[in-house]
Amino acid sequence: MKTPIRVRVNGVEHQSEVEPRLLLVHYLREILNLTGTHVGCETSICGACTVLLDGQAVKACTIFAVQVDGAEITTIEGLAADGQLSPVQEGFWEKHGLQCGFCTPGMIVTATELLGRNPRPSEAEIRHGLEGNLCRCTGYQHIVEAVEYAAEKRGPTTARSRA
């Protein structure tokens, strides 16, 4: 038995019929072909599946697709939709914030939300803010520098305009 849902993903409206047990991450990956969102642990520990749900960072491996009916989702593919890298994406490239790249989409989405809430985070705040995302390659230092770069790049204007 399938349930109809309507969801806006990266600015595009989708209407689908899904099984109630279908996980959001599988909906994004298998049905919408947005494979940038990864599955790393299935227990919402690693954060590789992090997406923005109505602006909030959530783990798509432990949310059902039916729960996001009527919501707005942003995935990693939606962050550079106009072809321009977002400041966080740019920071990850500039500061070598990724190696194998598997955790990277989740990290970038989480960092994007973090900077939305706290445009000038301290190093400790960045590290705390990324606690829901595991990286096994980088040792986090370059990720922290990437987020600092993005905060700098976004600048106070962005912070004010959001305030």
Next chain:
Amino acid sequence: MGRYVGQRVKRTEDPRLIRGLAHYVDDIKLPDMLHAVFLRSVHAHARIRRIGIASATASPGVVAVYTGRDVSHKIGPVPCAAALPDLKVPDHRVLATDRVYYVGHPVAVVVATDRYAAQDALEKIAVEYEELPPVVDPEQALKGKPLVHEQFGSNVAYRLTSGEGDIESALASADKIVRQRMINQRLAPVAMEPRGVLARYFPGEQELTLWSSTQIPHLMRTQVALMLGIAENKLRVITPEVGGGFGSKLNVYAEEALLGWISIQLSRPVKWIETRRENMQATIHGRAQVGEIEIGCKKDGTVTGLRYNVVADLGAYHQLLTPAIPTLTGLMLSGAYRIPAIQMNVTGMFTNKMATDAYRGAGRPEATYVIERAMDLVAAELGMDPVEVRRKNFPAPSEFPFKTATGLTYDSGNYEAALSKALKISGYRELREQQKKARAEGRLVGIGVSSYVEICALGPSAAMPAGGWESATVRIEPTGKVTVLTGASPHGQGQETSFAQIVAEELGIDLNDITVIHGDTAIVQYGIGTFGSRATAVGGTAVLVALQRVREKATRIAAHLLQVEASRMTFANARFSALAAQAAATVGALATVPAPAADGDRSITLQEVALAAHLAKNLPPDTEPGLSATYFFEPKNFTFPFGTHIVAVEIDRETGEVQFQRYVAVDDCGKVINPMLVDGQIQGGIVQAIGQALYEEVVYDDQGQLITGTLMDYAVPKAAMIPTLELDRTETPTPENPLGVKGVGEAGTIGATPAIVGAVVDALAPFGVRHLDMPLKPETIFRAMQRTSAK
């Protein structure tokens, strides 16, 4: 430093990764694709009485269900490449047949039209087990009963003694002998991308393609072809984006061959993606050594000899390199020191657990841990500073190439330089002063030092199970674009960039005009793969030599086209030029005469030469058309990077928690192609070492049940648990390859662990603590403090 080599060049692989547009195995979808899921043993040791698959087979969407009975005689055993004298090798089939030997042992596989349907059916398989007593503790396993594999009559897989020098008299000549039992706990590699395989068989062409998350596409092709009994050149292995490996994907797994076999049976593509729970159960583990060290020393700190008796927990089966890992420990026991006699006695034990194998460092972190902890114990015994004991035993730079009592010849080194630099950056003397004051206030502050040496650039083929060379093809296309095919198989290390840097430097072309292709056996010539910190030192050298040969050919063609002698050509910025005047060179003896200038009118671009080479209308006599060269580089020796890490910690008396105050690392990996990538490797390595030192441990209970079966239970370090690392380098090139590069992938993991443990133990010195076994969880530390009250 060149225009590209030695520079912090941003990675060319990043744009696809940071936009979520890269393809890992699970991101590839093929028409008509099926999904496989595995039923795995819930028991550590049991006899399989019956497997009922009828209702699973009838479940909606199910295409096939296979058990060990269906496949075990049709697919060859899972390979072990390690050859040791009298090694016992159990028959390792892709699915369990009559018995299961560890929790996670695959018992059956369900193939269905989608993942959910396959999972539904899996739950309908009924397995009747007769439980058998499990062997969990490797030391208990020595007692002989119960047995993991009855046919061997013992749980001992092998015994091996290694090392040189007269250990008995070396220890007898010592003023003091220090003994200590030490554990290198079992760890899980936890690559963020679990394993995965997609198999596609074309029955008409009889071609099987495997997309697999592996570090060794070519070795896997050979092994899987043998397992399936198909021609190697009818099997294509592709490694798309690989989400980390750390040795866990340096293997040939049952699932890789079985998926290929299923695709052949069904003539449809079939995919399997490992869950994290499966990854914890059935992807190789690392370390797992329990040993006792004996180190003899003179009163002045001079080490006379070292013995390490160790029991290695191998698990139930041998994966690709399982029994060989402890032999690497034996090779590296001399560490950064002049030790006249060394002996390792290793006993490899079968247990009812997942196999151990190569996890980042693979036997070397164990060796470094043992020797570095031993140096700390000597220092404590003699009341010396740990730095002075290390210094006392370093070979001088003039002693290189330096022979060890483990049979190695260290290529180059300046251990004192790295140590001095680390002491200076950390302000070691001041740290010790601060420690004194802190102790007087009752605070628990400790400082740890580790001066490590590791073995990299694996390695000369004579010392490797399946070839130690690496291959490269450099091809200049008709349009002047340069394609590099490397046999290395990077999965995060960034060689698409660093190899392109080598090419751009040599040819003076733009980085974006170079494409580095790897991980496709139908495109790339045979290669060995990425592991053992070898890709740049061995694979990069292959690129360099191939490149030089292409350039040499291009020079000959350019000279022909310009109608000058090849020796009269210069090459700069992708342009060949004829030297201006013959006369200028003949008076070259006069230092003031400038080198002959290039003749601007008589020059030709690399791109023009490339086109001419392919059009082949006007080539020098006896010149093959085309512009490419392939080179297989065989290293004559390993390389031996080194460094010193200094760590300062403070322990919370109330909770036993460890707080980092400083982490200073000075590493020497020889010449550096891209310092940003080197920093990344070091940082990532150190953080995995912090994981081993403080948090991580694979725990099985006494029934062999895996307690740490998810990332909720297995503590991979998070960002907030990690200090800011202060990195620096010294640079001692290796003479073993023309790049001077030693390798860096595992250094952090190897060097850091003993420094961290040393710091914690030093902080607990007021409690009389001289050693604690990892992981140094708050509980472990708290208990140690409770055992004795501080003096």
